[in-house]
Amino acid sequence: MLRVREELVRRIHAHGVETYPHECCGALLGREADSSREVIDLLQLANRRLDSPRNRFEVTPDDVRLAERTAREKKLDLLGWYHSHPDAPARPSEYDRDHAWPWYSYIIVSVEKGEPCDTRSWRLQDDRSGYEPEVIETAGRVSIS
Amino acid sequence: MAVKVIIPTPLRAYAGKQESLEVEAATVGEALSALTRRFGELKKHLYADDGRLRSFVNVYVNDEDIRYLEKDQTHLREGDTISIVPSIAGGRRH
Numbered sequence: 072m073l074r075v076r077e078e079l080v081r082r083i084h085a086h087g088v089e090t091y092p093h094e095c096c097g098a099l100l101g102r103e104a105d106s107s108r109e110v111i112d113l114l115q116l117a118n119r120r121l122d123s124p125r126n127r128f129e130v131t132p133d134d135v136r137l138a139e140r141t142a143r144e145k146k147l148d149l150l151g152w153y154h155s156h157p158d159a160p161a162r163p164s165e166y167d168r169d170h171a172w173p174w175y176s177y178i179i180v181s182v183e184k185g186e187p188c189d190t191r192s193w194r195l196q197d198d199r200s201g202y203e204p205e206v207i208e209t210a211g212r213v214s215i216s
Numbered sequence: 217m218a219v220k221v222i223i224p225t226p227l228r229a230y231a232g233k234q235e236s237l238e239v240e241a242a243t244v245g246e247a248l249s250a251l252t253r254r255f256g257e258l259k260k261h262l263y264a265d266d267g268r269l270r271s272f273v274n275v276y277v278n279d280e281d282i283r284y285l286e287k288d289q290t291h292l293r294e295g296d297t298i299s300i301v302p303s304i305a306g307g308r309r310h
Contacts, residue, residue, distance in 0.1 A: 094307055127307035132274040135301055152304050159308035167306035170272045172261055174226035
């Protein structure tokens with residue numbers, strides 16, 4: 072289970088709306104305990120994929136190291152990443168699967184016609200064959216993928 | 217020579233939960249081979265089916281990206297630190 076305060080979900084939505092029709096991306100900073108994780112803060116990042124930002128995003132290794140450093144400074148863990156799918160479902164694509172590691176939480180927000188409409192979190196399976204949905208708990212409200 | 221390899225958090229579960237470990241190697245390629253020989257489960261997360269490093273997996277010696285050095289033939293010196301850093305990429309289907 073991934074706990075995310077409603078204010079942080081709103082910030083992810085606002086980022087997806089701001090960059091629409093391009094994809095947005097950012098880092099999830101938080102803490103992990105036993106079987107649950109909590110996102111405490113976000114780090115908004117630039118989509119470096121300038122050639123096709125409508126259907127691709129990229130966080131460069133330099134930005135990944137910035138996210139790791141930021142997490143360390145805040146005494147948090149880099150739990151995963153968020154990105155938007157403009158006018159597409161909040162489900163990982165084959166391209167997402169090819170570019171992912173297990174353990175990270177991947178939040179995807181679907182932004183339809185400029186409005187955020189669905190937010191889901193996913194974890195890559197150990198054998199890389201697909202994703203497991205990760206339940207998001209937002210201030211008591213639970214959404215199951 | 218002995219070099220240190222820092223294991224990124226998502227892959228620690230496949231490397232005995234270690235944050236870093238030491239391997240004996242003369243090049244980056246040898247160091248990564250030693251790592252994946254010791255921890256076989258790491259291989260599929262670092263290498264694609266064609267045996268090349270996955271496109272989103274970046275390797276640094278100290279602070280230098282090996283793509284700008286001699287890639288996997290990059291020579292190592294005693295005490296060097298190898299870091300494995302992903303790029304994060306993805307996107308919708310169309």
